[in-house]
Amino acid sequence: MKRSSLWVGLAAAGALALTLSGCTGGAPARSGSGDGKTVSYMIGQPDTPAQLKALRSELAYFTKQSGVKVDLQVLPSNDNLRTLVQTRLRSGNGPDLFAYDTGPGFAGVLAKAGLLYDLTSHANAAKWPLFAWTKPSVTFGGKFYGIPDQIEEVGLYYNKDLFTRLKLPAPTTMADLEAAAAGLKKAGKIAFASGDKEAWEGGHLLSMAVAGEVGPQPMSDLIQGRGDWDSAGVKNALRTWATFQREGYLPPSPNGISYDNSNALFYSGKAGMDPTGTWLAQDLKDSATFDVGFVPFPAPSGPAVPTTGLGSGTFMNSGSKHVTAALKLLDFLVSEHHGEWELSQFSIPAFPVDLSKVSLTPLFQQVVTDTAAYAKSGSGTGQNIDVAETDVFNKAMWDGMQGVLGGQRTPDEVAQSLQAAAEKH
Amino acid sequence: MATLRSTSPRVTRRAQARLGVLLVAPLMVLTIIFFVFPLLSSLYYSVISYDGVSADPPFVGLANFVQLFTDAEVWHALGNNLIWIVIGTISPLVIGLVFALLLWTVKRGSRYYRLALFFPYVMPGIAIGIVWGWIYDPINGWLNVALRAVGLGALTTGWLGNPSTALFAVLATAIWATCGFVMLIFLSALQNVDMELIDAARLDRANAVQRVQHVILPQIMPVFLMVTTVTLVGGFSVFDIVFIMTGGGPANASDVLGTYAFTNAFQLNQISYGTVIALLITALSIPCAVALNRLQRRLSLEGMG
Numbered sequence: 001m002k003r004s005s006l007w008v009g010l011a012a013a014g015a016l017a018l019t020l021s022g023c024t025g026g027a028p029a030r031s032g033s034g035d036g037k038t039v040s041y042m043i044g045q046p047d048t049p050a051q052l053k054a055l056r057s058e059l060a061y062f063t064k065q066s067g068v069k070v071d072l073q074v075l076p077s078n079d080n081l082r083t084l085v086q087t088r089l090r091s092g093n094g095p096d097l098f099a100y101d102t103g104p105g106f107a108g109v110l111a112k113a114g115l116l117y118d119l120t121s122h123a124n125a126a127k128w129p130l131f132a133w134t135k136p137s138v139t140f141g142g143k144f145y146g147i148p149d150q151i152e153e154v155g156l157y158y159n160k161d162l163f164t165r166l167k168l169p170a171p172t173t174m175a176d177l178e179a180a181a182a183g184l185k186k187a188g189k190i191a192f193a194s195g196d197k198e199a200w201e202g203g204h205l206l207s208m209a210v211a212g213e214v215g216p217q218p219m220s221d222l223i224q225g226r227g228d229w230d231s232a233g234v235k236n237a238l239r240t241w242a243t244f245q246r247e248g249y250l251p252p253s254p255n256g257i258s259y260d261n262s263n264a265l266f267y268s269g270k271a272g273m274d275p276t277g278t279w280l281a282q283d284l285k286d287s288a289t290f291d292v293g294f295v296p297f298p299a300p301s302g303p304a305v306p307t308t309g310l311g312s313g314t315f316m317n318s319g320s321k322h323v324t325a326a327l328k329l330l331d332f333l334v335s336e337h338h339g340e341w342e343l344s345q346f347s348i349p350a351f352p353v354d355l356s357k358v359s360l361t362p363l364f365q366q367v368v369t370d371t372a373a374y375a376k377s378g379s380g381t382g383q384n385i386d387v388a389e390t391d392v393f394n395k396a397m398w399d400g401m402q403g404v405l406g407g408q409r410t411p412d413e414v415a416q417s418l419q420a421a422a423e424k425h
Numbered sequence: 426m427a428t429l430r431s432t433s434p435r436v437t438r439r440a441q442a443r444l445g446v447l448l449v450a451p452l453m454v455l456t457i458i459f460f461v462f463p464l465l466s467s468l469y470y471s472v473i474s475y476d477g478v479s480a481d482p483p484f485v486g487l488a489n490f491v492q493l494f495t496d497a498e499v500w501h502a503l504g505n506n507l508i509w510i511v512i513g514t515i516s517p518l519v520i521g522l523v524f525a526l527l528l529w530t531v532k533r534g535s536r537y538y539r540l541a542l543f544f545p546y547v548m549p550g551i552a553i554g555i556v557w558g559w560i561y562d563p564i565n566g567w568l569n570v571a572l573r574a575v576g577l578g579a580l581t582t583g584w585l586g587n588p589s590t591a592l593f594a595v596l597a598t599a600i601w602a603t604c605g606f607v608m609l610i611f612l613s614a615l616q617n618v619d620m621e622l623i624d625a626a627r628l629d630r631a632n633a634v635q636r637v638q639h640v641i642l643p644q645i646m647p648v649f650l651m652v653t654t655v656t657l658v659g660g661f662s663v664f665d666i667v668f669i670m671t672g673g674g675p676a677n678a679s680d681v682l683g684t685y686a687f688t689n690a691f692q693l694n695q696i697s698y699g700t701v702i703a704l705l706i707t708a709l710s711i712p713c714a715v716a717l718n719r720l721q722r723r724l725s726l727e728g729m730g
Contacts, residue, residue, distance in 0.1 A: 082691075083477070086477045086478050087477075089478070090477075090480075109476070109478055109694070110478060113478040113479055114480070115478060197558075197585065197586060197671075197675075198672065199672065199674055199675075251563065252563050252564065252583060253563040253582060253583020253587055254586065255583060255585075255587070255674065255675035255676075256561065256563045256582075256585045256591075257562065257563060257564070257583070257586065258558065261564075261565070265564070270564075391692055391693045391694060392693055395688070395693060399674070399676045399677055400676070402676040403675075403676040405675075406586065406587070406675050408588055408676055408678075
């Protein structure tokens with residue numbers, strides 16, 4: 001009797017544990033269209049409190065217009081967004097809408113697992129005005145799953161005042177870039193404010209160099225798995241940065257300098273050029289006390305190839321219980337009003353916006369105009385690799401660039417490891 | 426063969442048994458929920474290939490374990506863990522003991538010294554990582570600025586960006602943050618040291634080192650071993666400060682098993698492989714903890730404590 005009581009107790013405890021374990025897994029709950037008036041929307045933490053406040057205000061405007069309330073769920077760290085979204089979607093407790101990385105290695109994995117709502121018919125019916133080149137990043141298996149967002153371009157910011165004072169040419173060709181770097185070094189300045197402590201910065205450096213080396217279509221082929229990363233073009237791109245490091249154009253120990261600190265080198269005038277993305281335009285407005293120019297990273301020969309990418313996308317939970325309300329919010333996210341709001345926040349939407357209605361800084365105006373021109377020209381652009389590739393490839397790329405900048409690995413070795421990583425998927 | 430039988434009435438024995446089960450039940454439930462179930466869950470994940478989203482992950486048997494033993498990065502990370510364990514265990518013990526012995530005899534201002542030395546331990550790891558990241562900055566960091574100022578510019582480097590120094594730079598930060606805790610534990614243990622034995626040793630002309638070695642240390646040995654266990658096991662499971670300061674970089678140079686497990690599980694979506702690495706950490710740290718615990722018990726029985 002005594003023993004049986006003990007075993008009954010243990011069995012009850014075990015059953016409780018198993019019941020609790022049910023909260024951590026299982027298939028996502030499915031539900032059809034609902035008529036709820038509140039939609040949950042999960043995003044990562046914006047860069048500043050002011051940006052979050054502006055977003056809340058924008059969503060309040062949407063609520064006023066549509067009658068749909070938005071339960072904005074802001075994660076304290078962007079690093080956890082993917083993990084948390086995956087876990088919540090799998091547990092059937094996911095948000096109706098959420099920000100997530102685009103591309104087959106990220107949102108594509110969720111789509112494959114049946115966790116994303118198929119937006120194909122709605123997007124066609126609503127005629128979302130998205131740039132054509134952005135659509136493949138949210139299209140998987142022929143179905144359309146999300147709204148691409150935050151168009152970015154990575155390139156070179158340069159201190160125009162400093163360049164004028166030192167009589168250096170604007171870095172629009174590789175010869176001019178090398179001459180400018182040498183001139184800056186001679187003047188006791190750091191040529192490139194390149195830090196790679198967080199490792200992802202190296203992916204941007206490689207992206208812009210590869211774009212110039214191989215051109216838009218071959219770069220697209222590389223990312224789509226139709227090209228060879230262990231090829232002359234990629235090796236030359238890696239060698240470009242290895243050479244710049246060897247020549248002393250980069251800060252000492254770039255792997256020990258954080259992204260923020262590297263930008264601070266540029267803001268303070270200690271560095272003449274800052275190879276990074278258009279997202280820095282807002283900070284430059286507040287922090288740079290000199291005139292700033294922005295150009296695509298030059299190609300070794302011929303015109304420069306701009307390098308673009310998408311920062312993120314908005315996707316819908318396939319198990320959403322508030323389909324109608326969620327679709328209304330998605331429609332709003334591709335509206336002219338929201339596009340203008342995005343530009344006011346120094347973010348470039350993936351659809352055309354009438355720039356005459358928005359007040360922009362000259363630098364950001366140039367960036368937005370250039371980006372729109374690239375989208376219309378049809379000649380294609382290079383791609384920011386890390387937002388289009390898989391995690392496995394990105395890890396190999398980030399480690400490889402740190403190895404090149406730290407002198408631990410040769411460009412040839414890194415090119416081989418990139419190809420090996422690409423072949424894993 | 427004689428058997429012992431309780432003389433209590435049957436009803437009383439049954440009531441006692443019920444009470445026993447009732448008292449043990451909460452702990453059992455907690456143990457099952459927070460230890461047994463996660464452990465079983467980990468074992469389950471270790472034999473499947475789970476990417477974090479698949480509804481039906483395939484069974485792969487021991488493939489993850491095979492990968493573990495053939496993955497060069499695991500051995501590299503384990504090597505870094507061993508460096509961390511050796512230096513990260515010995516240094517705080519020695520420095521903490523020295524500080525404790527010095528403060529033991531200080532009468533005036535002792536509490537301020539204690540506060541100053543213990544303060545790093547209560548600081549959040551993220552703050553420590555960020556502040557020391559600034560100190561180690563290659564261009565504007567205080568360390569390099571100080572080295573240049575005293576004519577040792579040749580020694581400057583990008584402490585966290587140089588693969589040869591990254592792990593040791595993080596380790597130095599961890600030691601700085603831990604010494605205060607070790608010191609405080611030793612200081613409290615020293616309050617129980619028999620002063621008559623120390624006076625007797627003095628009369629026998631034992632010098633300071635001999636007094637520490639033969640009189641003080643034996644008396645605080647259980648505490649010494651407890652602190653050793655905590656810091657040593659912490660060396661296996663170290664994660665936060667490495668993750669904050671270098672993320673395991675540059676190019677994996679400062680990766681330890683904890684950061685490598687995290688990278689695999691949550692950055693590369695290889696949850697199962699990350700789980701296997703975490704199981705390796707557990708498998709390595711438990712025997713060490715048990716061995717030190719047994720040593721502590723044996724020394725206590727031998728009267729060293």
